[in-house]
Amino acid sequence: MATHRFDPNFTDNVVNAIGPNSNPRFRDLMASLIRHVHDFARENELTVDEWMAGVQLMNWAGQMSNDKRNEGQLVCDVIGLESLVDEITFKLASEATDTPTATAILGPFFRADTPYRDNGANIVTTGVSDGEMVFMHGRVVDFETKTPLVGATVEVWQASTNGLYEQQDPEQQEFNLRGKFRTDENGRYWFYCLRPTPYPVPDDGPAGKLLKLMDRHPFRPAHIHIIATYDNYKPLTTQIFDRKDPYLTNDSVFAVKDSLVVDFVPRKDDPQAGLELNYDVKLVPSEEKAKGA
Amino acid sequence: MATHRFDPNFTDNVVNAIGPNSNPRFRDLMASLIRHVHDFARENELTVDEWMAGVQLMNWAGQMSNDKRNEGQLVCDVIGLESLVDEITFKLASEATDTPTATAILGPFFRADTPYRDNGANIVTTGVSDGEMVFMHGRVVDFETKTPLVGATVEVWQASTNGLYEQQDPEQQEFNLRGKFRTDENGRYWFYCLRPTPYPVPDDGPAGKLLKLMDRHPFRPAHIHIIATYDNYKPLTTQIFDRKDPYLTNDSVFAVKDSLVVDFVPRKDDPQAGLELNYDVKLVPSEEKAKGA
Numbered sequence: 001m002a003t004h005r006f007d008p009n010f011t012d013n014v015v016n017a018i019g020p021n022s023n024p025r026f027r028d029l030m031a032s033l034i035r036h037v038h039d040f041a042r043e044n045e046l047t048v049d050e051w052m053a054g055v056q057l058m059n060w061a062g063q064m065s066n067d068k069r070n071e072g073q074l075v076c077d078v079i080g081l082e083s084l085v086d087e088i089t090f091k092l093a094s095e096a097t098d099t100p101t102a103t104a105i106l107g108p109f110f111r112a113d114t115p116y117r118d119n120g121a122n123i124v125t126t127g128v129s130d131g132e133m134v135f136m137h138g139r140v141v142d143f144e145t146k147t148p149l150v151g152a153t154v155e156v157w158q159a160s161t162n163g164l165y166e167q168q169d170p171e172q173q174e175f176n177l178r179g180k181f182r183t184d185e186n187g188r189y190w191f192y193c194l195r196p197t198p199y200p201v202p203d204d205g206p207a208g209k210l211l212k213l214m215d216r217h218p219f220r221p222a223h224i225h226i227i228a229t230y231d232n233y234k235p236l237t238t239q240i241f242d243r244k245d246p247y248l249t250n251d252s253v254f255a256v257k258d259s260l261v262v263d264f265v266p267r268k269d270d271p272q273a274g275l276e277l278n279y280d281v282k283l284v285p286s287e288e289k290a291k292g293a
Numbered sequence: 294m295a296t297h298r299f300d301p302n303f304t305d306n307v308v309n310a311i312g313p314n315s316n317p318r319f320r321d322l323m324a325s326l327i328r329h330v331h332d333f334a335r336e337n338e339l340t341v342d343e344w345m346a347g348v349q350l351m352n353w354a355g356q357m358s359n360d361k362r363n364e365g366q367l368v369c370d371v372i373g374l375e376s377l378v379d380e381i382t383f384k385l386a387s388e389a390t391d392t393p394t395a396t397a398i399l400g401p402f403f404r405a406d407t408p409y410r411d412n413g414a415n416i417v418t419t420g421v422s423d424g425e426m427v428f429m430h431g432r433v434v435d436f437e438t439k440t441p442l443v444g445a446t447v448e449v450w451q452a453s454t455n456g457l458y459e460q461q462d463p464e465q466q467e468f469n470l471r472g473k474f475r476t477d478e479n480g481r482y483w484f485y486c487l488r489p490t491p492y493p494v495p496d497d498g499p500a501g502k503l504l505k506l507m508d509r510h511p512f513r514p515a516h517i518h519i520i521a522t523y524d525n526y527k528p529l530t531t532q533i534f535d536r537k538d539p540y541l542t543n544d545s546v547f548a549v550k551d552s553l554v555v556d557f558v559p560r561k562d563d564p565q566a567g568l569e570l571n572y573d574v575k576l577v578p579s580e581e582k583a584k585g586a
Contacts, residue, residue, distance in 0.1 A: 006380055014373035014547055019508025026506050032337050034372050036329040041377050044325050045385060048399075051369070051378040059365040062355015072352040076344070079327050080307035084334050085344040087299055092338060106341075213319050215312025254307055 004042045011038045057206045064205045068167040070108040074207040077105065077253035078216075086237075086255075093234060101143075101282045102259045104239040107225060109165040114155060117179040122192040122272070123156070126176040131161045131197075133273040134264060137190035140183050140228055143282040148187020152230035154281065155180045156193065158223070163199030192272055195264055196222035198247050211252065221247035221256060226281065233283040240279060297335045304331045350499045357498045361460040363401040367500040370398065370546035371509075379530075379548075386527060394436075394575045395552045397532040400518060402458040407448060410472040415485040415565070416449070419469040424454045424490070426566040427557060430483035433476050433521055436575040441480020445523035447574065448473045449486065451516070456492030485565055488557055489515035491540050504545065511545050514538035519574065526576040533572060 015031045022030075040046070061071040076082050082105040090103040117123065124133070140152040157178040159165050166172040181189040200218035203211060211218050222242040229235045239255060240262045241248060248256055267276035308324045315323075333339070354364040369375050375398040383396040410416065417426070433445040450471040452458050459465040474482040493511035496504060504511050515535040522528045532548060533555045534541060541549055560569035 005384065006377070010373065010377060010380070010547070017507070017509055017543065017547075021508040022506060029337055029339070029343065030372075030503075030507055032333055036333045037372065037374055038377055040325055040329045041374065041381060044322055045381050046322070046378050047385065048375075048378050048382045050322065051374065052366075055363065055365040055369060058351055059355040059358040059363065062352040062358070062365070065352040065355070070348065070352065072348040072355070073345075076348060079323075079330065080303065081330055081334065081344065082341075084299070084303060084331055085339050085341050087303070088334060088338050089341045091298065092340065210323075213315060214310070214323055215314040216310055250310065254303070254310075 006042055011035060014038070057209065061206045069202070071202075071205045071207060073108045074201060074205070075210065077107070078201070078207050078211055080254040082106075083254045101228075101236055101238055102257050103237055104255045104257065104260055105253065106227075106237050107239075107253075107255075109157065109159075109167065110225070110227075111157070111167065111175075111178065114157065114178045114180055115175060116153075117181060117191065119181055119184060119188075119190050120192075121179060121181075123158075123177050123179040124192065124194055126160070126166075126172045128161045128194070132195040132264075132275055134193050134195050134275045134277050135190070135267055135270060135273040136193055136224070136277045136279065137188065138279040138281065139187040140189065140230065140281045140283060141187055142233075143284045148183070149230045149233070149283065150183060150185055150187055152183045152187065152189075152228060152233075152281075152283070153180055154183065154189045155227040155229075156191075157225045158193060158196050159199050161194065161197050163197070168202070193224065195275055196224050196242060198222050198245055201252055216252065217247075217250070218252050219247045219250075220253060221245035221251050223255075228281045228283060230283055232286055234286050236281060236283060299335055304328055307331070350502065354499045362495070364495075364498045364500060366401045367494060367498070368503065370400070370548075371494070371500050371504055371507075373547040375399075376547045394521075394529055394531055395550050396530055397548045397550065397553055398546065399520075399530050400532075400546075400548075402450065402452075402460065403518070403520075404450070404460065404468075404471065407450065407471045407473055408468060409446075410474060410484065412474055412477060412481070412483050413485075414472060414474075416451075416470050416472040417485065417487055419453070419459075419465045421454045421487070425488040425557075425568055427486050427488050427568045427570050428483065428560055428563060428566040429486055429517070429570045429572065430481065431572040431574065432480040433482065433523065433574045433576060434480055435526075436577045441476070442523045442526070442576065443476060443478055443480055445476045445480065445482075445521060445526075445574075445576070446473055447476065447482045448520040448522075449484075450518045451486060451489050452492050454487065454490050456490070461495070486517065488568055489517050489535060491515050491538055494545055509545065510540075510543070512540045512543075513546060514540035514544050514549060516548075519572075521574045521576060523576055525579055527579045529574060529576055533570075 018027050061075050064071040086105050140149045166176040183189050198219050203218045222245045223239040225239050227237050240260050243261045264275045264277050311320050354368050357364040379398050433442045459469040476482050491512050496511045515538045516532040520530050533553050536554045557568045557570050
């Protein structure tokens with residue numbers, strides 16, 4: 001414990017105020033949070049004005065948040081916290097060195113009410129003049145046995161070429177660049193989408209202010225969000241990244257993992273798309289509790 | 294540094310993303326905050342669901358906050374953070390072992406627009422049937438020379454006997470139990486108020502939820518808030534506490550200091566008040582930069 005010139009009993013008093021009927025996990029989390037927050041304040045000799053600037057920034061994040069935007073989440077994202085808890089949660093769930101498909105953060109633009117579309121559909125319902133069309137396809141399989149999973153759900157969402165998801169952009173049709181697909185009898189899914197393009201996270205709120213103050217750019221490398229689910233298998237939340245993206249090594253929310261980087265390749269003789277992406281998703285049965293193995 | 298099984302370079306990558314043009318103090322604070330938050334997540338193996346519960350709680354705090362209520366501040370208060378940064382700031386400002394009047398937290402119920410009243414006024418403008426009236430008086434003096442400070446401002450505010458400040462309670466007149474007073478030619482101020490009573494901090498929001506989850510009571514010991522200001526002196530924010538209060542040793546926001554505990558004594562022959570409180574405020578000239586002394 002660092003030496004300091006402040007009341008040496010203060011933090012213990014706050015921690016020890018937690019009552020005996022608190023949930024044990026909650027108690028441990030709060031005790032640790034209190035110790036870290038107090039240490040942060042003491043180590044930096046945080047002043048009342050600096051603390052209050054932080055309070056106002058967090059209040060501002062809450063005030064900007066609604067059913068279409070989670071600014072508190074975005075503030076966590078730009079300091080890497082969502083990617084870190086994603087890594088922790090994934091490791092707790094798998095506890096394997098060589099993992100199935102790696103996870104990545106959900107991000108603040110997921111929508112729970114995205115509709116199903118037929119395989120082969122084009123999720124670009126609001127056209128763009130500056131985009132490259134991609135035929136994306138692949139299989140959902142059992143990680144170990146490689147058995148195709150029939151009727152699995154693959155949900156995708158991506159930003160448009162202007163950097164905005166449909167709920168951020170009144171010019172885009174609702175559910176543009178989103179869709180859920182069910183795998184066919186061979187475990188296959190396929191649809192048309194845009195080659196993703198890099199975009200800045202919204203910088204009109206506290207997350208943007210933090211980025212500016214940290215002298216950092218707000219860009220995320222081009223990516224497609226994926227959630228894959230199947231009965232009795234662990235749901236998978238991930239993102240896949242374009243290997244050619246200039247922001248691959250300095251994602252503003254620190255979500256890139258090597259195993260999630262993919263190659264878009266030229267596609268011939270398809271009037272609907274000049275590029276192709278073949279991407280298989282590997283799921284792990286939910287009963288396979290590898291923890292402790 | 295604790296050993297753990299997560300990406301050992303992750304936190305350094307996030308910290309090192311801070312650009313060269315960031316303000317040095319801001320950079321130090323963010324780097325330290327990122328390290329503590331990441332250590333907190335790793336040490337506790339914080340899951341995505343637990344983190345998201347925290348995000349939603351902080352967003353909720355922002356959404357409840359307005360010009361009459363600062364719930365983000367209250368969340369900090371119940372984990373002792375405001376009291377801690379108050380101690381730090383006070384120590385930085387004075388760097389003296391024996392200090393003038395000790396400071397205490399501002400709390401979320403201060404109002405910047407409180408009006409001046411004449412000395413001798415009664416700040417109880419909305420009467421109560423269950424309160425004890427107090428004649429509070431004293432002087433504002435220079436800490437070292439004891440010279441009375443003429444025309445200094447003493448601002449006070451307190452909750453009513455129902456535990457509510459006027460802005461929380463539609464039944465109370467605006468500015469009930471608040472007032473600013475100017476010291477007379479002898480540096481004296483005097484007015485009538487209520488003997489303060491203990492009350493719970495608002496528990497209908499995230500701070501209350503945290504208290505419940507921590508199995509803690511929401512009560513603050515009875516207190517009167519004071520801010521004293523005088524040209525070329527350091528402004529003082531403090532609270533004084535009733536020695537007889539049952540919550541003196543377990544304040545829900547950890548703001549009590551021994552030197553701020555006062556005694557209300559019987560007052561004779563005053564039809565307006567049965568109790569009296571004599572309280573002198575000692576201010577320090579602002580040019581007295583004791584830091585480093």
